[in-house]
Amino acid sequence: MEFSFDLNPIFPERISLLDHHLRLSRKVTYGSYRSDLDEQLVTVINRMGEASAKAQLLSASITTASRMRTNKHKLYVLRDSRANHGRGVVIGFLKVGYKKLFVLDPHGRQNEMDTLCVLDFYVHEALQRHGHGRELFDHMLQYEGVEPRHLAIDRPSNKFLCFLRKHYGLDSAIPQVNNFVVFEGFFRQRPVRGERMASRVFSKKPEQDIKPYSLSVRNGLPEEEKELPWPFNQLTPLTRSNSLGHSPPPPRGRAGDQQEGGAGRRSQGVGGREPVPSPPASQTAQHRRTSSLTRSQIPF
Numbered sequence: 001m002e003f004s005f006d007l008n009p010i011f012p013e014r015i016s017l018l019d020h021h022l023r024l025s026r027k028v029t030y031g032s033y034r035s036d037l038d039e040q041l042v043t044v045i046n047r048m049g050e051a052s053a054k055a056q057l058l059s060a061s062i063t064t065a066s067r068m069r070t071n072k073h074k075l076y077v078l079r080d081s082r083a084n085h086g087r088g089v090v091i092g093f094l095k096v097g098y099k100k101l102f103v104l105d106p107h108g109r110q111n112e113m114d115t116l117c118v119l120d121f122y123v124h125e126a127l128q129r130h131g132h133g134r135e136l137f138d139h140m141l142q143y144e145g146v147e148p149r150h151l152a153i154d155r156p157s158n159k160f161l162c163f164l165r166k167h168y169g170l171d172s173a174i175p176q177v178n179n180f181v182v183f184e185g186f187f188r189q190r191p192v193r194g195e196r197m198a199s200r201v202f203s204k205k206p207e208q209d210i211k212p213y214s215l216s217v218r219n220g221l222p223e224e225e226k227e228l229p230w231p232f233n234q235l236t237p238l239t240r241s242n243s244l245g246h247s248p249p250p251p252r253g254r255a256g257d258q259q260e261g262g263a264g265r266r267s268q269g270v271g272g273r274e275p276v277p278s279p280p281a282s283q284t285a286q287h288r289r290t291s292s293l294t295r296s297q298i299p300f
């Protein structure tokens with residue numbers, strides 16, 4: 001992603017980390033922050049957010065400078081300093097943050113947890129599948145001191161699911177009733193960081209709904225589509241997408257989804273992330289309105 005100004009003073013490192021004040025982390029930078037770069041930084045964040053939203057077929061950006069300021073999220077930005085005649089280009093970004101979630105364990109018990117969540121992740125279309133996503137993700141894991149299985153993912157796209165499976169062997173999700181995805185091993189050997197884990201019975205409703213961005217930007221959906229949380233609202237007769245971890249067939253040129261496998265994919269409608277693979281139609285019709293999913297029914 002190119003800009004008319006020099007990116008190198010804004011992002012002095014190959015991977016720079018911004019906090020919710022849009023300040024660079026001292027741990028990953030050598031220089032100090034320059035206030036005159038504020039405006040350019042806002043421009044970059046907003047452009048990156050727009051590109052990510054477009055790639056995920058979202059109706060609005062979930063990463064903007066103003067959202068960054070109102071949420072305690074962190075933004076890892078990967079740039080190439082030499083490209084664009086030395087002005088640099090942004091290759092991609094990864095946004096994470098702690099959220100209080102109600103997470104179901106494999107026995108269906110509900111646990112209230114403050115957990116690190118992956119909230120937005122984007123690599124420029126022209127640079128995907130070159131290892132940049134892995135570089136960003138590994139950097140974040142190391143900096144945050146977490147293992148991939150201990151993360152909660154806000155409604156991962158199909159590409160992201162493939163990525164997680166390929167690089168980190170995450171392919172077996174524990175069914176949830178919110179839009180976050182956690183994988184097997186999520187509850188095992190978690191680092192102690194003041195995390196609250198209050199076991200509750202599955203049937204008890206959380207005190208508050210935890211809404212991922214992906215829901216909050218769903219402006220245009222009719223009410224009936226808002227009723228059910230993901231993945232239940234995915235359970236319409238669809239063709240299953242490519243199996244995870246395999247390279248897809250060549251691009252089919254669908255707007256906003258240029259690098260996807262194409263076959264069997266559908267737009268989720270205004271505001272949704274790109275769809276994840278879904279169960280065969282026979283299963284989906286049968287389980288469209290069920291209140292819980294067994295492991296074999298999780299749609300990937």
Ligand SMILES: CC(=O)SCCNC(=O)CCNC(=O)[C@H](O)C(C)(C)COP(=O)(O)OP(=O)(O)OC[C@H]1O[C@@H](n2cnc3c(N)ncnc32)[C@H](O)[C@@H]1OP(=O)(O)O
Pocket residue numbers: 052055056118119120121122123124127128129130131132133134135153154155156157158159160162163164166245246247248259260261273
């Ligand atoms: C919580 C969320 O943020 S969900 C939204 C995630 N973001 C998106 O979907 C936006 C569009 N996609 C992207 O920006 C990128 O594809 C990312 C961020 C998911 C991955 O970044 P990349 O730089 O492509 O990843 P990297 O090169 O390290 O790894 C490649 C692997 O990722 C997965 N992947 C990347 N692109 C695709 C694709 N078009 N189709 C299927 N799998 C893909 C595959 O497992 C791939 O391995 P393979 O080529 O051997 O099949």
